[in-house]
Amino acid sequence: MRHKYAVGQMVDLIPSPRLSNRPSGLCEVLVQLPFEGSRLQYRVQSLAENNQRVVNEEDLRPSTASTGRAEEATPPFARIPVLRR
Template sequence: MSHLYKIGQLLELRSAPRLSNRPAGTCEVVACLPHDKGPVLYRVQSINERNERVVEETDLVPSTAAKSAEEAVENERSSISIAVSRRR
């Protein structure tokens, strides 16, 4: 099974089941985690807090939130500079 969402995509994180402090809200996919069996997992970072969380794909839904144009350009620049510096 492949990942439905991509790195950098904004999604809505559903509220956690009881006995958890995970807040619902907009988050960004930081990494798609490898898996052989079991649920598809992602590392996400909430827009409203600094810590990252590992969540199942079923806990995520597409978001209507969009990154600002400035953020998108900055992310593209940083990706290019990383690629260039690794080639050297």
């Protein structure tokens, strides 16, 4: 079986009524976990909280957000025009 989501990809965590303490929302895939049993799993980091979670692939869906946490934390470089003669 192959993983559907790549490391660094932004995904939406689907709300789960059976796991009430798990918030839904935007997450970043940190690690693709090895296949064990009948489900693929990932370690994800929610952008709304500091802890990481292990979730099943069916609890995730692709996100329209294109930037990860690392890109948001990095300040942009200043561009200085250079005149050539």
